[in-house]
Amino acid sequence: xxxxxxxxxxxxxxxxxxxxxxxxxxxxxxxxxxxxxxxxxxxxxxxxxxxxxxxxxxxxxxxxxxxxxxxxxxxxxxxxxxxxxxxxxxxxxxxxxxxxxxxxxxxxxxxxxxxxxxxxxxxxxxxxxxxxxxxxxxxxxxxxxxxxxxxxxxxxxxxxxxxxxxxxxxxxxxxxxxxxxxxxxxxxxxxxxxxxxxxxxxxxxxxxxxxxxxxxxxxxxxxxxxxxxxxxxxxxxxxxxxxxxxxxxxxxxxxxxxxxxxxxxxxxxxxxxxxxxxxxxxxxxxxxxxxxxxxxxxxxxxxxxxxxxxxx
Numbered sequence: 042x043x044x045x046x047x048x049x050x051x052x053x054x055x056x057x058x059x060x061x062x063x064x065x066x067x068x069x070x071x072x073x074x075x076x077x078x079x080x081x082x083x084x085x086x087x088x089x090x091x092x093x094x095x096x097x098x099x100x101x102x103x104x105x106x107x108x109x110x111x112x113x114x115x116x117x118x119x120x121x122x123x124x125x126x127x128x129x130x131x132x133x134x135x136x137x138x139x140x141x142x143x144x145x146x147x148x149x150x151x152x153x154x155x156x157x158x159x160x161x162x163x164x165x166x167x168x169x170x171x172x173x174x175x176x177x178x179x180x181x182x183x184x185x186x187x188x189x190x191x192x193x194x195x196x197x198x199x200x201x202x203x204x205x206x207x208x209x210x211x212x213x214x215x216x217x218x219x220x221x222x223x224x225x226x227x228x229x230x231x232x233x234x235x236x237x238x239x240x241x242x243x244x245x246x247x248x249x250x251x252x253x254x255x256x257x258x259x260x261x262x263x264x265x266x267x268x269x270x271x272x273x274x275x276x277x278x279x280x281x282x283x284x285x286x287x288x289x290x291x292x293x294x295x296x297x298x299x300x301x302x303x304x305x306x307x308x309x310x311x312x313x314x315x316x317x318x319x320x321x322x323x324x325x326x327x328x329x330x331x332x333x334x335x336x337x338x339x340x341x342x343x344x345x346x347x348x349x350x351x352x353x
Contacts, residue, residue: 163211231278
C-alpha cells in the first residue's frame, strides 16, 4: 500500500499543475533570457584579461606561477634593455660595437616612414658626415687629444665605406625629393634640398686634408655628388616654370630628367616637341616677277632688279 501522505501530496501537485499552461509565456521567456545575458556579460572578464589572471592566479601550482612570473619579467627587461642599447648606439661611430645596431634602427625608421623618406635619407647622410667629423676630432667620439688627424687612428677603408654610404643616401634622398616636387609642382622641397646641399658641402669640404691618404680621392667624388645634386635641383626648378607645364622626360638615378620647354604651337598648327628645330624659310617655287627681289623682298629702286655682276 502506498503511504497516504504521498498520495495526498501527489494529488495536490496534480491539481496545481492542471491550472498552468504547457509552456511559459513568450514575454516571460524573452525577459528571462535578457536578464541572463546581462548577468553573464557583467560577470565574465574579457578573454586576454581572463587568461592573464589564470596565468598569475594563486590557484596555479607554485612552480608554474614562478615560471610565468619570471617569463613576463624577463620579457619586460629585454624590451627595456633593447631600448637602452638603441639609445646608446646613437653616438656610435663606424667601427664601434654598437654601430651595427645604430644602422639597423635607421633601416627600421626608413621602412616605417611615409612620404618624407627622401628627407629621412638626407638626414642619414648628414649623420654619416657627423660621424666622420667626430672621428676627425670635432665630436664626443673623437680620437683622444694628441693623436693627430683622422689618419692617425682610423682605417682608410672604413672612411671610404662611410663616404660611399653617405653618397648613396644623398643620391636616393635627392631623387625622392625632386621626384615629389616634379609631381606636385611645389618648389618647397627644392628649397630644403638646396639648403641641405650647401650645408653638407661645407661640412665635407672642412674634412679635406684630415683624412687618410687612401680616402682623400673619395672625398673629391663625394663633393662631385653634391654638385650634381645641386645642378639637378636647379634644372628641375627651371622645368617647373615652362608655360606648358613641368617639362621632364623620365627619371634617372638623380631624379626627373628636365628637357627644354615645349615651343607653343603656331595658330592652326601642331605644337612642336621639346627641342624641335625651327622650320626653314620657304623656298620660292617660281621665278620672281619683274621688279621683285627673290625671297619676297621689296622691289629694287627703279622698279627693276639689277642683275648680279659676274666676276670676270
